[in-house]
Amino acid sequence: MPKNAIAPQSHWEAFASRRRDPASKREAVLQTAACLFLEKSYRRTSLDDVARRLNITKPALYHYFRNKEDILLGCYRWGTTLIEEGLNRIAADCGSGLAKVEAFIYSYANVMTVNFGRCVMRLDEGDLSSEALAEVRRYKRKIDRRLRSFIQEGIEDGSIAPCDPKLTAFAIAGALNWICMWYEPEGPLTPGEIAAQFARTLTRGLMRPARRAASRRVLAMRAAGGNNISS
Amino acid sequence: MPKNAIAPQSHWEAFASRRRDPASKREAVLQTAACLFLEKSYRRTSLDDVARRLNITKPALYHYFRNKEDILLGCYRWGTTLIEEGLNRIAADCGSGLAKVEAFIYSYANVMTVNFGRCVMRLDEGDLSSEALAEVRRYKRKIDRRLRSFIQEGIEDGSIAPCDPKLTAFAIAGALNWICMWYEPEGPLTPGEIAAQFARTLTRGLMRPARRAASRRVLAMRAAGGNNISS
DNA sequence: TTGATATCTTACCCACCAGTAAGAAAAAAG
DNA sequence: CTTTTTTCTTACTGGTGGGTAAGATATCAA
The missing domain is CATH 1.10.357.10 (Tetracycline Repressor, domain 2)
Structure with missing residues (x-):
């Protein structure tokens, strides 16, 4: 029921049910953590932030990781x-x-x-x-x-x-x-x-490669306009 | 009297006396702060850390900067x-x-x-x-x-x-x-x-520039050894 | 010398957050 | 259904650190 559940790449579905599937839940934690670490940096990201995005509470994270640094290392x-x-x-x-x-x-x-x-x-x-x-x-x-x-x-x-x-x-x-x-x-x-x-x-x-026998210096001096090229 | 006073680039001398010289003291703060921010990051550097290197106490910093972020901005x-x-x-x-x-x-x-x-x-x-x-x-x-x-x-x-x-x-x-x-x-x-x-x-x-009329392909194929150059 | 001002200190507050204790609730096993 | 195990929650602790209050001390100007 959280209004901000529309997170970029929402992985909270992994925690929607209590079905036992540690592997995918671990990955969900890492994905959302990585996302937050890139958004706000590791230090500014609290475990509560990570948990909130996954629709769980902080202590639940400790079932899948030893501590915060363990998530970072992951x-x-x-x-x-x-x-x-x-x-x-x-x-x-x-x-x-x-x-x-x-x-x-x-x-x-x-x-x-x-x-x-x-x-x-x-x-x-x-x-x-x-x-x-x-x-x-x-x-x-x-x-x-x-x-x-x-x-x-x-x-x-x-x-x-x-x-x-x-x-x-x-x-x-x-x-x-x-x-x-x-x-x-x-x-x-x-x-x-x-x-x-x-x-x-x-x-x-x-550097523009020198063409044929023409010296580079000459080419560099010649202000040839209209050479725009994009992409 | 602190034993770790031998900091890389010690600017604490600016605060050795209480002579009024705000400009050089401001600079001293910025120099040591920059040093610490690079060593430990902004977040891990406390104002106590900065003050300690300058042989003063934290509140003294507030005479030269509005807050921690003001130092960073400096x-x-x-x-x-x-x-x-x-x-x-x-x-x-x-x-x-x-x-x-x-x-x-x-x-x-x-x-x-x-x-x-x-x-x-x-x-x-x-x-x-x-x-x-x-x-x-x-x-x-x-x-x-x-x-x-x-x-x-x-x-x-x-x-x-x-x-x-x-x-x-x-x-x-x-x-x-x-x-x-x-x-x-x-x-x-x-x-x-x-x-x-x-x-x-x-x-x-x-890329090694193609010499004369020789095709690049040939040069790339030729495995010429002993071309090490250092510095 | 005296008052005014700048400088700096001690002591404190409070918000934040990693990590824990204890137990409830759901799922799987038998 | 009963037991066991996993999963997850509510409630809490303790340390850290930015920022402030209030006052002491030095500097400077007159």
């Missing part, structure tokens, strides 16, 4: 699993280093538009206990190492220009991680469009 | 001012669109390694009241518009390849904003090195 784990699944598919693919980086951009950009994926990079690590933090950091480090190895591979097979893999990985990961800060599910941009543009910008760069 | 304002100063210098520079974007990358990367600059992009906007949030959003929007205009300018003068300025700006700003998440003042990377590598990656892209 969101992190779900998200890192999503990222890792994508990563494994890429490693199986046998293209050049550059092809792997491109595939990484597509996969990762998509995950950053999903609630659990966004949680991994958007939520504040400082809210985790030291053990949980160590676990999450391990995941993140693994992702970073993989990206660097793709870049290194590309440098070695000649598909990527020589560069510092560490800083280059930071640049790519930064651009992608930041998606979870501005992306809105109801917005005009689809994950696919974002991934495509990012892949293009990051692989080819901003 | 950090935001200081940071956005830093960004804007850089931006103004670039607009005065009369290079091509690409040159302006490159200058933006250098300037912005540097600001992201300074505490107040980091605050702007790292701290949680959700901790701001609606009015303060509107102000901060206005600043951020302005920065975004400027970057987009540089890109648009570059497309029109032919220095930048045709692209969607909005998404391209997101990619560049994302890579740069993320710096404030991993940068450590005591770390091995200088702001200059970061800016240089980022400028290179973002303008030229990852």
